[in-house]
Amino acid sequence: MKKRFTTLALIACVLTACHSTHKVASNTVQFSQDTLVLNATQESVVPDGLSYEKAIAIKETSELNGIAAEKKWLKEHYPDHTMKSQSLMTNNKKPYDVMTMVSPEGKELKVYFDISSFFGKF
Secondary structure, three states: OHHHHHHHHHHHHHHHHHHOOOOOOOOEEEEOOEEEEEOOOOOEEOOOOOOOOOOEEOOOOOHHHHHHHHHHHHHHHOOOOEEEEEEEEEEOOEEEEEEEEEOOOOOEEEEEEEOOOOOOOO
């Protein structure tokens, strides 16, 4: 009887553990220079700046510092590329800087920055 109770208790624990859910915040968490973004499906998205969904979130409070942070990030991640253009875009009511970079081979690359924390703040 004791063995049966222990087995049932173990099964109940396993089923409860499998069924329980963990709520994960869907905001941006910053780790040093890289940012981990958790989306609505709670899957991690490592930002590489190659789309709006994977935009680099710049966490500055003024345009001067924000622009400097964008330039620093580009220099660190694409040191051999040159800047072709910069565009201010809006996606899902958030402002983004979209930088068009050119590689030494002539290939264009667009890098997306979420600038909502500093856009319009001097």
